[in-house]
Amino acid sequence: MSVAEIFESMTYGPAPEANDAATAWLDDHQRKFNLFIKNHWAAPKSKKYMDSKNPATGETLAQIAIAGQPDIEDAVSAAREAFGPWSSLSGHQRARHLYALARTVQKHQRLLAVIESMDNGKPIRESRDIDVPLVARHFYYHAGWAQLMDSELRDYQPVGVVGQIIPWNFPLLMLAWKIAPALAMGNTVVIKPAPYTNLSALLFAELVVEAGLPPGVVNILTGDDKTGAGIVEHAGFDKIAFTGSTEVGRIIRRATAGTGKRLSLELGGKSPFLVFDDADQDAAIEGIIDAIWFNQGQVCCAGSRLLVQENIADSFLNKLRSRMGKLRVGDPLDKGIDLGAIVDVIQCQTIENWVKKGLAEGAEIYQPEISMPQNGCFFPPTLLTNVAPAATVAQEEIFGPVLVAMTFRTPSEAVELANNTRFGLAASIWSENINLALDIAHKVKAGSIWVNSTNLFDAASGFGGYRESGFGREGGREGLYEYVRPKWQNRPQPKIAVEKPDPKWGKLVPGRPAPLNGHNGAFAKIDRTPKLYIGGKQVRSDGNYTRTIWGANEASVGQVSDGNRKDIRDAVEAAHKAKGWSFKNGHSRAQILYYIAENLAIRAEEFARRLVTMTGQTQESAEQEVELTISRLFTYAAWSDKYGGVVQETTLRGVTIALYEPVGVIGIACPDEYPLLAFVSLLAPAIARGNTVVIIPSEKYPLSATDFYQILETSDLPGGVVNIVTGGRDHLAKTLVEHDDVDAMWYFGGAEGSFYIEYLSASNMKRTWVSYGEALDWLDSHQGEGDDFLRESTQVKNIWVPTGE
């Protein structure tokens, strides 16, 4: 086209970013890459390689090594060897290393960006202006935490050697999210990039050496899914961190169950994008562009479910359709495009299939008439309307540039629709009414909430999900705890023999009358058999079975109801009905906890006596246990109004608020030791932070817990906040952990039980907290009322509120 012609048409022309440095870098490596272990390139022992392709052109960019088991061994031992020296560096020394990494990333920004776009297909604008700057920011931010660890996290130690598996959608950014906090906290890592996208990680390997990191601190193993599985299953890791699909997350949850490995999972989403009638609609339209057509929609927190108020829906969707006509799809290295290539043909096909399914289920499709590249993996921006929650495309993650749109009538319906999903990663809320926007932000269940904005990220704000979007946070102070453990705690070494889960685990034959040696009949006591405590009422167990409780001297000390599945069902139901508890202010919750303590103090003697008869412990130790229990209630009464969250110092103009929200309904299985103290130590933090609970007292010594419900009844605790179900612990725990409407499960019991709890939790990816058969010292304030009790009782929601008029 001549200048004169363009002068008339005013079209856009090509604006390619030069890739000569990137090509030269590939050539420097003869377009073949090995594994990065101990700061050296190591050929894979299997001698196997795979192709790395440019999805925009189909061109093979390089050969990438596939790490096999022997390579994993090498990498793990390199990381293990490096762990000692690395973790014993001072925080300041580690801070220098992370600072060097941040600087080195910045020095090679453009090369990193170009490589990323060539390998992944994302627009150069995004890799240049978003991904790579966020990578540098992440290392800077965590250099800061390394510096401060000695003072700010003085009660913590690194977890150890960490295995990290990252996805292909933000290859380098996810690498930074994984590596930076791990290194800052003194861990060493073995990281595996996704099979589609290895190049930026391999370039990063060179930066690791250039920045002067000690060998073995960062090891990079490229490979296929088998390599990933090999890492997950390797006993040499103390923690696995994974970002990817919920499906694979579930597999990893099961594979690591019971091993004592820490686990953090950042999984899928189907995040709502809510537009109210008082929104700046043009702003919201641009928000949608950034929500679902950022990175071709291949974003776990993509705003893929548009919920728009019915009274503006028609005109809003028309606006959206005409805006879609302005999107430009094309060469990822072109500086003037909005959407690049889909990462792989297979992925393209998957998206296509979802869209077909949506159409088959009655959706109406809109794709703008814009020019599309002839070759390569490209998918047009797509809008599906006439979709309802019942449609598959409204429920499942498509992971592509496909938006589904629905309408709502009222704010409360908006919340209901927003939360009508298995996921809970993010949400975007558009309204110029701050009252409305913040109210909705509170009510939507998701880890990141963006008010009048979308897809904002910063190292200072933890990113991670609720529900089946996973657990754990990346970024912020909250993210650090994924990579540390308390100093008193050793890496759990559960000794279990479970090879394959036995479906019969937790099976129980209900209780029968005490054998003949029960009573001596000398004196007819008034029977006092406690019932279950559900929904604030004492109720008979569904099965109507009773179990006898044996005291220290083999004599019956009482009986309790033998709860069953249905009792758990009822208890969970009651716990949900009591959710108003979470909206009570902290002061009110504190008042009730103080009242509980007060009422327990009145009956301290009786509770001590019960402990003595039940466990055979000395009067003195029983009295100490009761006293400590009262103290613990005070502790959590105190925490009721002091753990609401923080303001995060992100790069946003405005405020980013980290709310420490209740997890929801928590199932708790108590240990046999300290039947009163442990019961309250677990119960109190959970309710102090606004959760409702279903608690299974010590199987062996449940009577302190059943005595306790009389205390609860007299302390103004609303019914259903605490539900106590006695009986066979594992039997009840199994039902609880399998219950899809229970949000977290705490299990303080054996190694085998811990395995099952973690394994079975995969059904809805609920958070678990288990003891792996390693008993706590409940008397110790670090172990019995440490920060982890509060952290396990909360989940962090980051609300981003830009300001300015």
Place this chain on the structure above:
Amino acid sequence: MTTLERNPGMPLDLGWVYASRVNLSAVERRTSTLTKRRSVKKDWQAAWLLKAITMIDLTTLSGDDTPGNVLRLCKKARQPVRTDLLEALGMRDKNLTVGAVCVYHRRVKDAVEALQGTSIPVAAVSTGFPAGQSPYQQRLEEIHESVAAGAKEIDIVISREHVLRGDWEALYRETKEMREACGDAHIKTILATGELGTLKNVRMASLVCMMAGADFIKTSTGKEPVNATLEVGLVMVRAVRDYYERTGYKVGFKPAGGIRTAKDAMNWEILIKEELGDEWLTPALFRFGASGLLGDIERQLSHHVTGRYAARHHMPMA
């Protein structure tokens, strides 16, 4: 130039005005990413810059303006780019001129004479420019005088007072009467956005002026502390788009003040293309109010043609 039906205006619709919602952070995000989402290079850049020239209101608004420097400005308006450059760009036969010449009333006659034989209109700033604080009848009279002197376009300033006090009826009435005073001359309403306080006010004032029959809405006089920013521009062009969608009339847009570089001009063109569409990229619907911009564009064109960075003194001055 395509002929357009003039915006006749409409009754003041306060419901529409009050429904205005503008989110500052979202506006900033759009403008800061927009110019990075699009890149115009090589021949496209040259063509876009040439187009920009045709949309310049080449302006001088100084106390020391005389017939002499206005004459010079008009000569440059007729021949904005060195002929050798136009030749090299294949644009010699296009009769490229700027969009208009913009002066104070005192210089209208000089400019009209200097532009005899061309189709370049003379625009006069009016109505107590830049503050708009002179007596109302006098302001209307000023319009009549400039039109009589041959101005084809009148750039009026609105009473910021009406916006800041929320007196939309007064703003509507005043603008409507000024439009009537313009007769066949086109009216550009200068909002002086730097003095309106909020983007929401900018949007509301834009809508009211269009309802009152503005042919163009214009950001600034160039004399306010903050002049044409992309943020303000975005809000105004979105108002223009809404007005077009509701009434079917296309209103023009003119950012003025602070637009000095070729890069600035391209950013504005991108904004217009993306938010309003190609049909607005014409002098009938889009103008830059600028004085120094042309020189920078000419140097960029020279660079495009020669491959060497250009010197300012190689470009004929205005």
